[in-house]
Amino acid sequence: MEENMRSLERKLNQIIDDELKKNIPQIDTELIMACCDGLLRIDDIKRYTVTESEVKDSIAIICKKPKEIIGFMRPLRILLIAAIILVMLAIGSIGYAQYKYNIFNFSDHSTVLFEQSDSKMVDNFKLGFIPSGFALSFESDNKYEHSKEYVKGKDFFTVTKKACNEGININTEYKDCKITQINGIDYIEYGETRHGYGIIWEKNGYQYTVSGNISSQVLKEIAWHIGEN
Numbered sequence: 673m674e675e676n677m678r679s680l681e682r683k684l685n686q687i688i689d690d691e692l693k694k695n696i697p698q699i700d701t702e703l704i705m706a707c708c709d710g711l712l713r714i715d716d717i718k719r720y721t722v723t724e725s726e727v728k729d730s731i732a733i734i735c736k737k738p739k740e741i742i743g744f745m746r747p748l749r750i751l752l753i754a755a756i757i758l759v760m761l762a763i764g765s766i767g768y769a770q771y772k773y774n775i776f777n778f779s780d781h782s783t784v785l786f787e788q789s790d791s792k793m794v795d796n797f798k799l800g801f802i803p804s805g806f807a808l809s810f811e812s813d814n815k816y817e818h819s820k821e822y823v824k825g826k827d828f829f830t831v832t833k834k835a836c837n838e839g840i841n842i843n844t845e846y847k848d849c850k851i852t853q854i855n856g857i858d859y860i861e862y863g864e865t866r867h868g869y870g871i872i873w874e875k876n877g878y879q880y881t882v883s884g885n886i887s888s889q890v891l892k893e894i895a896w897h898i899g900e901n
Contacts, residue, residue, distance in 0.1 A: 797818060
């Protein structure tokens with residue numbers, strides 16, 4: 673396994689090197705960013721953000737070399753600066769996405785964090801879309817959480833609204849995870865056929881979850897049509 677990881681690391685570095693040898697208009701920046709992402713994951717780096725000052729410091733290290741060396745190595749210097757900027761952009765783009773969606777990815781799970789709203793009272797909600805044949809089977813209501821379960825035969829789905837007081841861990845060993853933005857709201861989809869699907873999102877200081885053993889597309893329709901009472 674270790675040798676495979678090192679081999680993959682060498683290949684990713686080679687791809688980056690080959691791209692940086694091209695003329696600037698021909699460089700595939702998305703490919704370089706993808707390779708940087710892979711290298712970060714291999715090294716198991718937990719910090720996804722890089723400050724502007726760190727970018728400037730990295731470039732300054734190269735710029736401080738003696739003039740005669742700078743003159744002799746000008747083409748290499750340009751490539752190094754380009755590489756640093758591209759790597760920083762790649763890391764920065766990863767950091768931005770992680771911050772924007774409040775998702776932190778680890779080797780076997782993802783953690784979704786929400787803005788804290790522990791003291792916010794939870795009221796009822798309305799389902800603007802209920803799939804044909806489903807009927808309310810169970811409802812739970814308290815000041816911190818409101819939940820409803822709908823059933824049709826062996827099929828079911830559950831909708832939960834709660835105050836944002838904790839993160840959610842998604843086991844990515846058997847559940848995929850992706851994000852869809854609609855009307856400014858980030859819907860975090862996870863799951864697969866065997867273990868069921870789910871959608872998590874935050875709206876007006878509340879955390880919503882829709883999950884069940886029905887198709888992900890139907891769950892998305894339910895999620896997109898939930899309203900406040």
